[in-house]
Amino acid sequence: MTNWTLAKRAASMNPSVIREILKVTEKPGIISLAGGLPSPKTFPIAAFKEAADKVLLQDGASALQYAASEGYAPLREFVAKQLPWDVSPDQVLITTGSQQGLDLMGKILLDEGSRLLVETPTYLGALQAFSPQQPQVVGVDSDDQGVIPDDLARKAGEGADKARMVYLLPNFQNPTGRSMDEARRQAVVDRLASLGIPFLEDNPYGDLWYDQAPPAPLTARNPEGGVYLGSFSKVLAPGLRLGYVVAPKAVYTKLLQAKQAADLHTPTFNQRMVAEVVQSGFLDQHVPTIRALYKKQRDAMLAALSTHFADLDVQWTTPTGGMFLWVRMPEGIDTVAMLPAAVERNVAYVPGSAFYASQPDNRTMRLSYVTASEEQIHIAIKALADTVRATLAAR
Amino acid sequence: MTNWTLAKRAASMNPSVIREILKVTEKPGIISLAGGLPSPKTFPIAAFKEAADKVLLQDGASALQYAASEGYAPLREFVAKQLPWDVSPDQVLITTGSQQGLDLMGKILLDEGSRLLVETPTYLGALQAFSPQQPQVVGVDSDDQGVIPDDLARKAGEGADKARMVYLLPNFQNPTGRSMDEARRQAVVDRLASLGIPFLEDNPYGDLWYDQAPPAPLTARNPEGGVYLGSFSKVLAPGLRLGYVVAPKAVYTKLLQAKQAADLHTPTFNQRMVAEVVQSGFLDQHVPTIRALYKKQRDAMLAALSTHFADLDVQWTTPTGGMFLWVRMPEGIDTVAMLPAAVERNVAYVPGSAFYASQPDNRTMRLSYVTASEEQIHIAIKALADTVRATLAAR
Numbered sequence: 146m147t148n149w150t151l152a153k154r155a156a157s158m159n160p161s162v163i164r165e166i167l168k169v170t171e172k173p174g175i176i177s178l179a180g181g182l183p184s185p186k187t188f189p190i191a192a193f194k195e196a197a198d199k200v201l202l203q204d205g206a207s208a209l210q211y212a213a214s215e216g217y218a219p220l221r222e223f224v225a226k227q228l229p230w231d232v233s234p235d236q237v238l239i240t241t242g243s244q245q246g247l248d249l250m251g252k253i254l255l256d257e258g259s260r261l262l263v264e265t266p267t268y269l270g271a272l273q274a275f276s277p278q279q280p281q282v283v284g285v286d287s288d289d290q291g292v293i294p295d296d297l298a299r300k301a302g303e304g305a306d307k308a309r310m311v312y313l314l315p316n317f318q319n320p321t322g323r324s325m326d327e328a329r330r331q332a333v334v335d336r337l338a339s340l341g342i343p344f345l346e347d348n349p350y351g352d353l354w355y356d357q358a359p360p361a362p363l364t365a366r367n368p369e370g371g372v373y374l375g376s377f378s379k380v381l382a383p384g385l386r387l388g389y390v391v392a393p394k395a396v397y398t399k400l401l402q403a404k405q406a407a408d409l410h411t412p413t414f415n416q417r418m419v420a421e422v423v424q425s426g427f428l429d430q431h432v433p434t435i436r437a438l439y440k441k442q443r444d445a446m447l448a449a450l451s452t453h454f455a456d457l458d459v460q461w462t463t464p465t466g467g468m469f470l471w472v473r474m475p476e477g478i479d480t481v482a483m484l485p486a487a488v489e490r491n492v493a494y495v496p497g498s499a500f501y502a503s504q505p506d507n508r509t510m511r512l513s514y515v516t517a518s519e520e521q522i523h524i525a526i527k528a529l530a531d532t533v534r535a536t537l538a539a540r
Numbered sequence: 541m542t543n544w545t546l547a548k549r550a551a552s553m554n555p556s557v558i559r560e561i562l563k564v565t566e567k568p569g570i571i572s573l574a575g576g577l578p579s580p581k582t583f584p585i586a587a588f589k590e591a592a593d594k595v596l597l598q599d600g601a602s603a604l605q606y607a608a609s610e611g612y613a614p615l616r617e618f619v620a621k622q623l624p625w626d627v628s629p630d631q632v633l634i635t636t637g638s639q640q641g642l643d644l645m646g647k648i649l650l651d652e653g654s655r656l657l658v659e660t661p662t663y664l665g666a667l668q669a670f671s672p673q674q675p676q677v678v679g680v681d682s683d684d685q686g687v688i689p690d691d692l693a694r695k696a697g698e699g700a701d702k703a704r705m706v707y708l709l710p711n712f713q714n715p716t717g718r719s720m721d722e723a724r725r726q727a728v729v730d731r732l733a734s735l736g737i738p739f740l741e742d743n744p745y746g747d748l749w750y751d752q753a754p755p756a757p758l759t760a761r762n763p764e765g766g767v768y769l770g771s772f773s774k775v776l777a778p779g780l781r782l783g784y785v786v787a788p789k790a791v792y793t794k795l796l797q798a799k800q801a802a803d804l805h806t807p808t809f810n811q812r813m814v815a816e817v818v819q820s821g822f823l824d825q826h827v828p829t830i831r832a833l834y835k836k837q838r839d840a841m842l843a844a845l846s847t848h849f850a851d852l853d854v855q856w857t858t859p860t861g862g863m864f865l866w867v868r869m870p871e872g873i874d875t876v877a878m879l880p881a882a883v884e885r886n887v888a889y890v891p892g893s894a895f896y897a898s899q900p901d902n903r904t905m906r907l908s909y910v911t912a913s914e915e916q917i918h919i920a921i922k923a924l925a926d927t928v929r930a931t932l933a934a935r
Binding site: 147148149150151152153154155158159180181182183185188190193194197198201202205206207208209210211212240241242244245248252253254255256257259270273274276277278307309337338341342343367369370371378382383384385386393395396399402403405406407408409410411412413414415 | 542543544545546547548549550553554575576577578580583585588589592593596597600601602603604605606607635636637639640643647648649650651652654665668669671672673702704732733736737738762764765766773777778779780781788790791794797798800801802803804805806807808809810
C-alpha cells in the first residue's frame with residue numbers, strides 16, 4: 146500500500162465556496178449573480194482572430210516556442226507605458242493571470258506563521274493563493290473607504306511578528322465594490338511607509354470606472370514600497386490568463402525565480418496575441434464600451450434593489466466601477482443558510498462570509514451585475530427579495 | 541523606508557544556471573546545444589491557425605471566458621483515452637505546462653524538511669519547482685537504467701523522515717537521455733509499493749521514441765501508487781503551455797485546490813485550440829515526423845562525437861528517443877569552468893553539475909540535438925572538441 150502523506154498545508158486547502166456554488170448554478174433556468182464572469186459581449190473576438198492569424202502567419206515559430214520567464218518584451222513595454230507613474234519595462238513580469246501574482250508574492254514573502262494584513266472583507270482568491278504558505282492572516286478594520294489607517298498601525302505587529310505585507314484592492318474592491326478616495330490612499334501609503342510595511346496593490350478592475358477615473362494607485366505614490374498587480378482579464382478576456390506584476394528591483398528578482406519554477410513562463414502565443422491587439426490602441430475605443438455596459442447593468446441592479454427591498458432593512462453599496470455590489474440583509478438572515486432557498490427560486494449569490502479572514506458577517510452577500518442582462522437582474526433581485534421575505538416569515 | 545522581509549525560502553531561490561547560459565547564447569553566431577527548445581520546424585502552424593479561427597468563430601464567448609480549474613472536458617477525455625492504462629477523465633487535471641504539475645505536487649506533498657528522492661542526475665526544473673517547499677532532496681544512486689532499486693530502499697527514510705515521494709523520468713530522461721527498461725520499471729514499482737512510497741512519474745518525452753515505443757509507464761503498473769505528468773509541449777508546441785496531471789482520487793482533490801489557488805485555470809483558449817487539433821487524430825500523422833527528424837539529428841550528433849572525440853577519453857549516452865544526450869569529459873575538465881572558452885568558440889552546452897541534488901560530477905554536460913541543424917551540430921561538436929583539447933593542453 147502506498148502511503149500518501151500530505152503536506153501540513155494541504156489540510157487547510159478546501160474547496161472554494163464560490164466554486165461549489167457555481168456548480169449549483171449549472172441548474173437550468175437559474176440566474177447567477179454569483180460568478181465574477183465578465184460579460185462575453187465585451188470579448189473582442191474579431192480583433193483576437195485577426196491577431197491570432199497575424200501572429201501565427203508572420204512569426205509562428207517564435208509565438209509557439211519557449212520564451213523568457215519575464216514575458217514578451219513588447220507587452221512589458223506596453224504595460225510600463227500605460228501605467229500612470231514612471232515604470233521601466235524591466236520591472237514588469239507577465240503572469241498567468243494576476244492570480245499567479247498572488248501565488249508568487251506569497252512564495253517570496255510569507256513564511257509559516259508570517260503576519261499578513263488584509264482588508265475586511267477581502268478577495269477570497271487571495272486568501273486561497275496565500276494559504277499554501279500558512280500565514281497568520283489578520284483582517285484590518287475597514288469602512289466604506291477600505292482599511293482604516295489607525296487600525297493598520299494597531300495590527301502591524303512587531304519584531305519577528307511584524308506584518309510582511311498588506312494586501313489591498315483600492316478600486317471597486319472584490320467583494321464590496323468600494324473604492325479608496327484620494328485622502329484615504331495617501332493616508333494609507335504614508336502610514337505604511339512610516340510603519341515600514343510593504344503593500345501588495347491588486348488592481349484588476351481599475352479601468353472599469355463609470356463616470357470618473359479613480360485617484361492614482363498606491364504604487365504611484367511610493368513605487369519602492371509596494372508591488373502592483375494588473376490584468377487583461379477584465380478589459381480583454383479572462384480566458385487568455387494574462388496578468389502582470391510591477392515590482393521594485395530587489396523583489397523582482399525573487400518573483401522572477403518563483404515564476405520560472407512555477408510554470409517556466411506565461412504562454413507565448415497569448416502574450417503575442419494580446420500585444421498585437423493592444424499596440425494598435427484598441428483599448429482606447431474598447432474599454433469605454435465595457436464601462437458603458439457595466440454602468441447600465443449596475444444601474445439596473447440598484448433600481449431593482451430599491452424596488453424590491455424597499456420595505457426591508459437592507460443596505461447595499463453603490464460601486465462607481467467594477468463588477469460587484471455588496472448587500473447586507475436584515476437581522477435574522479444567514480446568507481449561507483438561505484442559499485438553497487434562493488437557488489430554489491432560481492437565483493444564486495455568494496455568501497459574504499467566504500470573504501472574511503475571521504469573524505464573518507453572516508448577513509452579507511456579493512452580487513455581480515455584469516454577467517446577467519438587465520432583464521435577468523430584475524427577475525433575480527425580485528426572487529432574492531421573495532426568498533428573504535419567506536425566510537423571515539418562517540422564523 | 542519599507543522593509544521587504546523575504547520568506548526564508550526566497551534565500552534558496554537562485555537564477556537558473558540554464559537561464560543564465562541561454563542569455564550568453566544570444567551572442568550572434570553561437571550554436572547552442574544548451575537549450576531544450578523543440579525544433580520550430582515541428583510546430584504545426586497551419587493546424588493551429590485553422591483551430592484558432594474555428595474556436596473563435598464558433599465559440600469565442602466560451603473560449604475566452606473563465607473556465608473550470610480541472611480543464612476543458614473534451615481535452616481531459618482525449619488525455620484519458622490516449623493513455624495506455626485505464627484512466628478516467630475525472631483523474632485528469634490540465635496544467636499550465638507540466639512544470640506546473642511539479643509546483644502543485646510540491647505544494648501538496650512537501651513540508652519543510654520532507655525527504656524527497658530524485659534520480660542522479662535529475663531535471664533541474666524539478667529541483668527548482670520543489671525548492672519553495674524547502675524539502676530535503678536526496679539523490680538515489682542511478683545507473684544507465686535510472687534509479688537502482690536497492691538504493692531506493694537505503695534512501696527511503698523512516699517514520700517522520702520517510703520519503704514523501706520519488707521523482708522519476710523513465711523515458712529519455714532530462715538530462716541524460718537514458719531510459720528505464722521493462723525489468724527496471726517493474727522492479728522500481730514493486731520496490732516502491734513494498735516501501736509504501738509514492739512516485740511522481742514525469743513523461744514529457746515519451747512519445748519521441750525513434751525505433752520502438754518504450755515499455756509501459758510506471759503509473760500503468762500501479763495507478764494508485766503514483767501521479768503521472770504529461771505534456772503537449774514536445775508533440776505540438778511549448779509556447780501554449782499545456783500539460784496535464786493524472787492522479788488518484790485522494791490526491792486529485794488537493795491538486796485541484798492548489799491549481800485553483802495558483803492561477804484559477806489553464807488558459808481556456810489554448811485548451812480549446814489544442815483539443816480542436818488533437819481530436820481530429822492529427823498527432824497520429826504528426827508525431828512520427830518529429831521522431832524522424834530528431835532521430836536524424838541524434839545520429840548526426842553521435843557521428844560528430846565519434847569523429848571529433850575519437851582521440852579523447854569521453855563517454856556519451858545513446859538515447860533511443862527524446863532530445864538530450866549526456867557527455868562525460870576527460871579527467872581534468874570542469875564543464876562549468878570550460879564554458880566561457882566554449883562560448884568563445886561559438887558553442888554552448890549546459891554543465892552537468894546543475895542537475896545533481898548533491899555531489900555533482902563536474903566532468904558532465906547536457907547536449908541537446910533538436911534545435912540545431914545537422915550541419916550546425918557537426919560544427920558545434922568540432923568546436924567543443926577543440927575547446928576540450930585546448931583546455932587540456934593549457935593545464
